[in-house]
Amino acid sequence: MFTEQKIGKLLAGASALALAGVGFLGATAANAAETGNIDGSKLGSINIHKSAAAPGEAGDGTELPADPQPILEGVTFTIQPVLHDGVELDLSTAEGWELAEALGTTPTLPLTGDYSLGTSQAVTTDVNGVATLSGLNLGLYLVTETDSGNNLIKDKSAPFYVSVPNPQDNGQWNYDVHVYPKNTLNEINIVKTVDDAAKLMGDTVTWTLETEVPASSLPYKSFKLTDVLPTGLEFIAWESVSIGGTPLVAGDYTISDDNTEITLTAAGLLKLDGAGATTVTAVLKTKVTAIPEDGKITNDATVTINGTSDNDPATTNLGTLKLIKMDEDQKILPGAEFELYAEAPVDGQPTGEPLATGVSNENGEIIWQLHLGIEGDATENYWVLETKAPAGYVLPANPWSGELIVNGGEVTTNEVTNHKPVGPNLPMTGAQGTMLFSIAGVGLMGVAAGGALLQRRRARQGN
Template identity: 30%
Template sequence: MKQNIIAINNNKGDNPRKRRCIMKRMKKLFALLMTLAMVMGLGITAMAEENDANARIVISNEGAAALSYVQLVEADRDNPDGWSIVAGESIFEQHQIDVGDLGDIAKSEKNGDASGTLTTSNELASLLEDLKSLATTTITGNSFTVTSAGLYLVVPVKDGYTYSPTLVYVPVNASGDINVKAKGEPDTITKIVADEDKSVQAGDVINYTVTRAYPYISANYSNPTFTIVDTLTNATFNANSVVVEGAGTLDSDYSVDISGNILTITINYDSTKAGNDIKITYLATVSDNVNKADNPVKNKVVSNTNGTKTGYEVVSDPVKTTIYKVDAENLQTKLAGAKFNLYKGLVSEYQEETTVPVQENIVVGENGEVTIYGLDAQENYYLVETEAPAGYSVDKTPIQLSRPSNWENPTPSTVTETDEDGVEVTTTTYSFNDFGNNGITQVTNTTLSSLPETGGMGTTLFTIAGCVIMISAAGLFFATRKKAN
């Protein structure tokens, strides 16, 4: 009986009507959940479409620079302008640029290839310079992935180079690669003496070559220009020798001005030339100043790009020798008052009547010394004495000067320092040893033969001898005449 009751109860728990009711309710619940999921999915999609992206920003021309970035602006549909600032808001305010200008920035920059001019009170380039410090997120390699639409600032940094910070615009729903070009060039200007001849003397013509990378300047600068200023010391420019390559056409693209010892080249900026080299060549003539003292020829060039200056200087040291005029019998005795002429070449070429000296009337001082400046280490020189010290005989035998031991291979030295104007200048100096033995050329003189004193025995003997000769001649004359008669 008990088993039957249990069976009846089990049959009640497996009531088909009740089971169908529960299934109907579950179907309604699932339908409601699906509806809610669809609604929420639509909402999520709408929010995603507002600010989402899935793109990769790829930077080219980075030249192994360290890259970092910051997102400055994001898309914001709740803002009437469609943008909101997420970094550097105070800097934007300082530059009087608000969200209303940001769309113009995005359009004008075109992902690093600026072509428009921002019509605000401050220039975009100045704003970007101030925003650079916010770019603290390091980029591995030359690309990074973004998932938020807006404006990004990419900052390359490399020793010895100057890069402009680059704005990158990422549209809503952007995908794939967004390619941008880093804008930078070496921050140095270089200058060389184009000739193999690095040593100079008065009258020499030096061939200089200046090389400067054409800089990148944001197009938001109004009528940008940059200058190259060259300053000579102890030399003068040969006006018609200036040649500029890589800067366009004279007058329309650049101008050349020579005022005294200063050459100024002003270049009207052309973004299509950015990154290429500008090459400037010209000739300069060494002045007589190098003969007067230890005066090297200096050539300093400074490039100025929107206030950023860099410089390079080449120094050509003239060579010298010091003449010691000494007594041939006592080399420790120095003699004053001798005079010399200096000739260029070999002694075998000397012709007293026709050879022209390069320096005349070089006078030995009271200390028995004189220093001859302005010699070219890669030339030959010789001396000819024109006047001897008092009591000494003139020796007009040409004396060849011993050429410096490093005349073929000067010893260049390069240093980088900040000058009085705050410009970092790299200076290369070409140095040679001096002529002679450790810079000294020793020239000896002998004393004149001794003459008899007035009224002495020597004079008497000469008088007697003269009288004997005269008497003998007279007697011979009369004897010959008498015999003839």
């Protein structure tokens, strides 16, 4: 039987529910029992005000002067009438209130016994964070939060009952009920890192985008990674995308035509929902094609989940080492060969393998454009070994350079000289001997000619 005591229990439970930010019933038992003035011909409405504000005092079903902030647009609720024996509860009657009281103040789902739910109607909060369903018969309704929209909701509101009408402390009945369910929003965090494996400009530079994704009681609506490469950085490939360390397959995500965005498909979002609190990791391969003036290549990435974004940049630093090869008279020397090392030699011997080799060009230059480090590390030390001198020159006694310090965005220049050997002056033995023999030969020829003349003269005188 419908009694004042039973209504009192119902209303006491409703007040406890309202403390969580939702309205059910709000009048005292005495007022509710004594009014008896429900207008059964009226229709009512449920107005849902959605925000991420901290829960405050319990509402009484009336509209607050201003909605709590921040409001949440795009959140969807379903509203269903509660049925008994397939018929909506009629809260214009004492019997309807008794049937409502029997359900308690907190829904236990699914409903059992003779209770069931009628056809659901969906409403979505507008730009003001309000969703309204009007033209409702007087009865008890179950309200369920079903879709987060573009909101990073951590925990959806628990399903709750709303009575139309709603009893008021002043003995009146509120046919247009306002409820204020609250949500706690999740936070996301993307961390972008770059490896320091690249040593020379043009080497592959690998960027890793890791997004911490919290568990959500509502399905995720969207997930997008955006990475627009800066000038001087060239795209090679998205190497992999994974959730919780498990690689995704092609149908789980799409890549934009310009390779700047990765978007999870419905299949990928389903895997994200099933992973709970997890990490989404994407690995991007690039290469540097030009060094900016400050030597910094900064690549920023953004993750957007359900309309909420976070971003994080990462930086790789570059600089230039230039050798100029010449002799002691400042003559430019092409053809000298060198090796570049990142560690100092030990007892004149190289440590590790050379980072690069080079041959001086027609200008006597070797230019190496170098990755120096990542983030705040923008300085690196190098050592150069001359392995072959230009033709006609010899290696120095110590073919190693000293320590060469290269800073980000700067050109470190080092001049390397070679000595050209000059042999001693040799005596001119060949030329002097020939001259002496020539003079002696001419003398002998003169003596022979004189003898012949003398002999002829004697012969004439004898005749």
